[in-house]
Amino acid sequence: MAIVATFAYEEDFIAAAKDLKSSGFDDISLLSPLPLEEAQEVLGLEKSPVRHFSLAGAIIGAAFGFAMCVATALVFILPTGGRAIIALPSYLVITYEMTILLGVLFTLFGFHIVSGLPAWHDKPYLESANIDRFVVVVDSTDGERTARAEAIIRGAGAEEITHMEVE
Amino acid sequence: MSTIVEKLKAYSKPGYYDEFDYHWTMTIDLDRCTGCEACVVACQAENNLPIVGEKRYARNREIEWIRIERYWEGDYPDVKMGFIPILCQHCDDAPCETVCPVFATYHNRDGLNTQVYNRCIGTRSCAIYCPYEVRYFNWFTYTWDEPLEQQLNPDVTVREKGVMEKCTFCIQRIRIAKDNAKDDDKRRVRDGEIVPACVQSCPTEAMVFGDSNDPEAEVSKKMKNERGYKVLEELNTTPSIVYLKKAHA
Amino acid sequence: MFDHGQPSYADVNKDVLSTMLETGPRYWMLLGTTISIAVICFFMPWLYQLFVGIGAAGMNRNAVWGTYISNFIFWIGLSHSGTLLSAVLHITNSHWRKSIYRSAEAMTLFSLMTAALFIMVHVGRVWFVHWTFPIPNPMGLWPNFRSPLMFDVMAITTYLTASSIFIYMGSVPDFAAVRDASTGLRRRLYTIFSFGWRGTAREWHTLGWAYTFFAVFVIPLAVSVHSIVSWDFALSIVPGLHHTIFAPYFVCGAIYSGTAGIVTVMYCLRKFLGFEKYIGQVHLDNLGKLLITLSLIWSYINILELFSTWFGGTSFEIEALKFRLTGFYAPLYWEMITFCAFVPLLMLWKKFRLSWNKMLVISILINIGMLTERCIMVATSLPRKFLPDAFGFYLPSWVEISITVGSFAIFATLFLIFIKWVPAVSIYEVKETLKPLRRDS
Numbered sequence: 001m002a003i004v005a006t007f008a009y010e011e012d013f014i015a016a017a018k019d020l021k022s023s024g025f026d027d028i029s030l031l032s033p034l035p036l037e038e039a040q041e042v043l044g045l046e047k048s049p050v051r052h053f054s055l056a057g058a059i060i061g062a063a064f065g066f067a068m069c070v071a072t073a074l075v076f077i078l079p080t081g082g083r084a085i086i087a088l089p090s091y092l093v094i095t096y097e098m099t100i101l102l103g104v105l106f107t108l109f110g111f112h113i114v115s116g117l118p119a120w121h122d123k124p125y126l127e128s129a130n131i132d133r134f135v136v137v138v139d140s141t142d143g144e145r146t147a148r149a150e151a152i153i154r155g156a157g158a159e160e161i162t163h164m165e166v167e
Numbered sequence: 168m169s170t171i172v173e174k175l176k177a178y179s180k181p182g183y184y185d186e187f188d189y190h191w192t193m194t195i196d197l198d199r200c201t202g203c204e205a206c207v208v209a210c211q212a213e214n215n216l217p218i219v220g221e222k223r224y225a226r227n228r229e230i231e232w233i234r235i236e237r238y239w240e241g242d243y244p245d246v247k248m249g250f251i252p253i254l255c256q257h258c259d260d261a262p263c264e265t266v267c268p269v270f271a272t273y274h275n276r277d278g279l280n281t282q283v284y285n286r287c288i289g290t291r292s293c294a295i296y297c298p299y300e301v302r303y304f305n306w307f308t309y310t311w312d313e314p315l316e317q318q319l320n321p322d323v324t325v326r327e328k329g330v331m332e333k334c335t336f337c338i339q340r341i342r343i344a345k346d347n348a349k350d351d352d353k354r355r356v357r358d359g360e361i362v363p364a365c366v367q368s369c370p371t372e373a374m375v376f377g378d379s380n381d382p383e384a385e386v387s388k389k390m391k392n393e394r395g396y397k398v399l400e401e402l403n404t405t406p407s408i409v410y411l412k413k414a415h416a
Numbered sequence: 417m418f419d420h421g422q423p424s425y426a427d428v429n430k431d432v433l434s435t436m437l438e439t440g441p442r443y444w445m446l447l448g449t450t451i452s453i454a455v456i457c458f459f460m461p462w463l464y465q466l467f468v469g470i471g472a473a474g475m476n477r478n479a480v481w482g483t484y485i486s487n488f489i490f491w492i493g494l495s496h497s498g499t500l501l502s503a504v505l506h507i508t509n510s511h512w513r514k515s516i517y518r519s520a521e522a523m524t525l526f527s528l529m530t531a532a533l534f535i536m537v538h539v540g541r542v543w544f545v546h547w548t549f550p551i552p553n554p555m556g557l558w559p560n561f562r563s564p565l566m567f568d569v570m571a572i573t574t575y576l577t578a579s580s581i582f583i584y585m586g587s588v589p590d591f592a593a594v595r596d597a598s599t600g601l602r603r604r605l606y607t608i609f610s611f612g613w614r615g616t617a618r619e620w621h622t623l624g625w626a627y628t629f630f631a632v633f634v635i636p637l638a639v640s641v642h643s644i645v646s647w648d649f650a651l652s653i654v655p656g657l658h659h660t661i662f663a664p665y666f667v668c669g670a671i672y673s674g675t676a677g678i679v680t681v682m683y684c685l686r687k688f689l690g691f692e693k694y695i696g697q698v699h700l701d702n703l704g705k706l707l708i709t710l711s712l713i714w715s716y717i718n719i720l721e722l723f724s725t726w727f728g729g730t731s732f733e734i735e736a737l738k739f740r741l742t743g744f745y746a747p748l749y750w751e752m753i754t755f756c757a758f759v760p761l762l763m764l765w766k767k768f769r770l771s772w773n774k775m776l777v778i779s780i781l782i783n784i785g786m787l788t789e790r791c792i793m794v795a796t797s798l799p800r801k802f803l804p805d806a807f808g809f810y811l812p813s814w815v816e817i818s819i820t821v822g823s824f825a826i827f828a829t830l831f832l833i834f835i836k837w838v839p840a841v842s843i844y845e846v847k848e849t850l851k852p853l854r855r856d857s
Contacts, residue, residue: 010854033425034847035620043617048625054633068550072558077183078273082260082405083562085178090562093644094570100637101574107629108581112611115622117588119612127596129615130589132425132853137616227476227808236805253803262653268565269547270557286557288547289470289540291480292565295798296652300806304480304540306471328469329540399802402653 002124003138003146005153006160010036013134016156017042020138025149029137031129050110057106058099065098066091124164133159139166182259187278189356190407191336192379193366194389195252197413199373202235202250206365206374210254213337213364215323217309230303232334233365249413252374254365255280255301255334256398256406263293263302271331277341278407282333289329298399302333336376337363358384379407420693425853428694428846432590432839433597435689439836450829458822461815462537470540472815478799478808483816484538485648486790487823490673491531492572492645493666493786495579497674498524499638502582503631512702514845515694518590519685520678521583522838526830527677528576530823537819549573564651567644575641582630583838588613588623590839642670649793656736656797659724665717672710672756673786679703679779681831683772685840694841697770704769707782711760718757732802740796744809748788749796755785 007013013030020028021042030039069091077085112118129135136158138149150161177183210216210233219229233254240247257280264272264280271287274280294302308328311319319325322339326332344361348354358377366374377386389395394412423431465472475482502517536542548559548569559566591610595603613619646666649657659665682699685691725733740749759781762768769775799808834840 008853010852029614030617031615032617032620033615034844035624036617039617040621045618045621048622050622050625050629054629058633069561072550072561074178075556075558076270078270078560079183079264080267080270080273080560080562081262081265082182082274083265084181085183086175087562090567093567093640094561096640097567097570097574097637100633100640101570101577103633104574104578104581104630107626107633108585111585111622111626115619117611117613117619118608119614123612123614125614130593130596131429134853223471227478228471229477236803238805253806266563266565266651268559268563268569269544270560286547287541288544290538290565291475291540292563292648292652294477294480295654298653298802300478300801300803303477305469306475307469328471331540402802 001140001146002164002166003136003140003149003153004124004126004162004164005136005138005158006126006128007134007136007157008159009157010038010134012157013136014038014042016136016153016158019152019156020136020149023148023152025138025140025145027139029124029139031125031135031137033130033132033134036134049114050107053110053113054103054107057109058103060106061099061102062095064102065095068098069094124166182274184274184276187380188276189378190278190380191257191341191361191376192278192386192390192407192409193336193363193374193376194386194392194395194409194411196373196375196389196411197249197251198394198411199371200235200250200252200369201371201373202237202248203370204235205368205370206233206252207231207235209364209368210334212318213320213323214335215319215325217305217326218311218315219309223306228306230305230332232301232303232332251398251410252365253299253301253398254408255336256299256404256408257334257336258404258406260403260405262296262298262402262404266292266296268292279336279338279341280333281338282331282335284324284326284330284332287330289331291331293331298402298404302331305330305332337361340364355381358386418693418696420696422850423693425847425850428843428850429593429597431691431693432841432843432846433594435691436594436836436839437598437602443832443836447829447832450825450832453825454822454829456822457818458533458826461818461822465537465815466542472813474811474813474816476808476810478801478806479795479810481538481794481798482810483791483794483812483820484534486787486794487820488531488534488538489645489666489790490787491527491534491823491827492642493670493673493790494677494783495524495527495531495575495674496638496642496667496670497678498522498579498583499634500671500674501678502586503634503638506628506631507635510702511849512698514849515691515841516678516682516699517845518583518587518838518842519681519840521579521586522831522834522840523674523677523681525576525579525583526827526834527674528572528579529830530827532572532576533826534823564644564647568648571637571641571644575637578630578634578637582627582634585623585630586627586842587838589615589844590842593843594839639667642667654797654801655730655732656725656740657793659721661717661720661724665714665721668710668713668717669786669789672707672714673783675703675706675710676779676782676786679707679775680783683776683779685835686772689835689840691841694846700770700772700775704763704775707760707779708763711757711763711782715757718753736797736800739800740792743796745792745796748792752785752788752792755781756789759785 017030070086073085124137126135140146140149216230233252235250236253238249261280269286269288271283272293291304305326305328341361344356348356363376366376375386375389377384379387390409392411395409396412397406473482498520501513501520505513539545550558588610591606592613595606595610643663646662650662682695686695725737759778795810799810
């Protein structure tokens with residue numbers, strides 16, 4: 001069972017999040033209608049692993065692009081215009097494009113892996129979280145933790161607290 | 168390992184070929200050319216060139232693989248006209264070959280700039296890149312009225328709309344001659360065995376065709392003539408046609 | 417940023433989503449008109465051309481490229497606006513971009529699609545155009561990657577893919593907003609489109625990083641795409657086109673034309689969707705300054721081209737220059753110079769730069785000038801290369817003119833469909849420009 005708490009003001013929201021985190025509630029989600037750097041700091045999110053996917057994509061793209069050019073040129077040797085068969089200036093352009101193409105595709109893939117989207121199961125959510133309210137979701141199970149969490153949240157100045165079933 | 172290195176060196180060499188198998192070259196003696204356009208007609212007959220029609224010709228949609236260009240000098244009454252047959256120069260560093268996205272035109276072992284009709288998708292960029300304007304596009308699918316379709320050459324494809332075409336040095340005649348030479352004890356093609364339609368029809372024998380790799384060929388000797396020059400040589404296209412300048416009286 | 421006082425967060429959602437969820441008869445009439453024009457002016461002449469052959473267009477032995485290529489380049493040019501606005505200005509943290517970048521990105525995507533359509537129209541045997549892609553086949557035939565046209569194919573494919581991903585990813589939180597505000601089939605569709613977005617800090621963090629990486633990838637891509645398109649011309653030896661300045665010239669011209677396109681589109685958004693609150697004077701002012709800068713760079717590059725041709729003194733180049741400046745197409749050339757170099761200087765005065773109507777006129781004139789520029793390149797240089805007896809002449813036929821008109825209708829259709837499927841103003845980014853929801857503000 002999850003606690004879903006709505007806040008009208010940013011500072012209350014961040015204060016509640018900080019208190020929850022320091023009291024040992026690790027499994028909290030902080031929903032907001034726009035990205036908040038402070039919320040991300042509270043959760044300890046600094047450098048995203050998406051950047052590894054981007055780098056991998058770019059390197060693989062470059063290698064694949066160049067290999068594709070060279071390999072396809074060597075299947076049938078068809079000299080054109082007195083140029084070399086492996087013409088580096090032309091192939092560099094193709095490699096550049098493939099670097100970007102695979103970089104973008106891998107970043108997209110990385111985004112899905114890291115963020116966990118698409119979400120296959122319903123998770124606790126309030127529609128006002130995408131309009132103008134800040135929502136803290138605490139996934140807790142037993143009664144004692146629930147009471148403690150609710151106390152912290154109420155102390156921070158929550159507008160509304162509800163409970164939702166988690167699948 | 169060494170073969171890989173050698174191969175890589177070969178692939179990085181401009182033009183790839185160390186030397187051509189046969190290097191088909193033509194010389195055209197402008198002193199002898201009378202501008203009669205027999206070569207134009209012969210080419211049309213030999214290569215199944217479409218009959219474009221007067222209206223479309225006037226809109227610059229002609230297809231003539233060889234054309235006679237005319238240049239006027241001076242004012243009346245001292246006007247002089249010079250003409251020069253322009254056909255595909257089969258440049259060794261052809262700009263048209265570099266730009267085809269599907270390899271429909273490439274340089275073969277015989278030094279010919281070949282056009283592969285069934286690979287062409289009709290981007291027409293080769294015609295843009297050609298400085299001599301010798302590439303022609305099939306703007307429509309041309310048909311021949313009866314009974315003209317009976318005079319079509321069975322050795323040459325008939326092109327449909329959307330395909331580029333140009334002079335091939337009568338590659339069908341080259342093929343046949345090479346096949347015959349191979350059957351005949353695998354010898355090389357002799358000088359004079361291959362005569363493209365334009366060369367064959369020229370009444371003044373202004374055009375000479377042959378293998379410039381063969382030092383004894385007539386064309387090799389004619390190429391060394393001091394009147395020899397190549398059209399638009401400064402563009403570094405290395406054409407395979409040597410024109411012999413007209414000697415002024 | 418906001419001319420009429422700041423809206424509240426809920427207002428932003430309401431204003432933007434109402435343009436999507438409420439559709440009046442005026443929209444359907446407009447959509448019907450653009451679709452009819454697109455079918456009648458673009459697809460039917462194209463079908464005619466497919467049956468008859470490219471001869472239906474006005475091209476001939478000398479001018480084998482015509483308005484199809486100049487339109488292609490024009491539309492690719494128009495597409496650079498969105499990338500500049502959303503990617504470059506994202507990296508530089510400019511706030512005024514936040515309400516207009518979504519529509520600008522949409523412009524990019526649809527211009528690219530229209531440009532790709534023009535390639536299909538231009539090519540002689542469209543049914544084989546898939547041969548330009550490296551698809552494994554039993555013949556073992558691959559495309560010629562040394563060809564400038566292949567650079568084009570790869571660049572435009574990459575740009576289309578990257579732009580679609582860029583705009584889609586940036587819209588995911590807004591798809592969630594649509595999902596929340598709708599019911600029935602629409603709600604189910606947008607649940608899928610938004611991937612179940614909740615807006616958690618982790619999701620925002622990942623999206624922010626991914627979006628920044630997309631922007632970092634897309635910026636060099638945009639610069640390279642139009643450079644590559646310019647090399648279709650510059651890598652030929654045609655006098656008048658064989659200049660090294662072409663890559664920067666085209667990129668500058670593309671951003672210039674695209675930014676002018678954004679002004680036009682913003683005017684329409686304000687007028688027809690009622691976005692006056694979100695698109696205001698600050699946007700106009702900044703776009704105007706951008707246009708002035710680009711106009712000055714464009715003029716400079718044109719002067720460079722003239723000067724280097726004149727200084728070089730090659731007979732072919734001088735002949736090409738003389739024809740361009742004083743030949744049959746000279747009126748077009750001077751019209752281009754007036755519209756793209758002189759008219760935009762009016763924007764130096766605030767009176768012009770801050771008036772929506774005047775800016776609309778100036779931006780349309782700039783785009784007419786840029787389209788003329790592409791046409792001039794094709795019509796003046798291509799038919800007159802090296803051998804004077806082989807010089808020719810080019811005039812477009814009715815098929816080409818009709819297809820040009822139809823392409824604008826196709827772009828309008830795509831854009832009209834876009835404003836009903838994707839929020840035309842980015843809800844969450846506009847919220848970032850509003851006062852934060854804190855007790856003390």
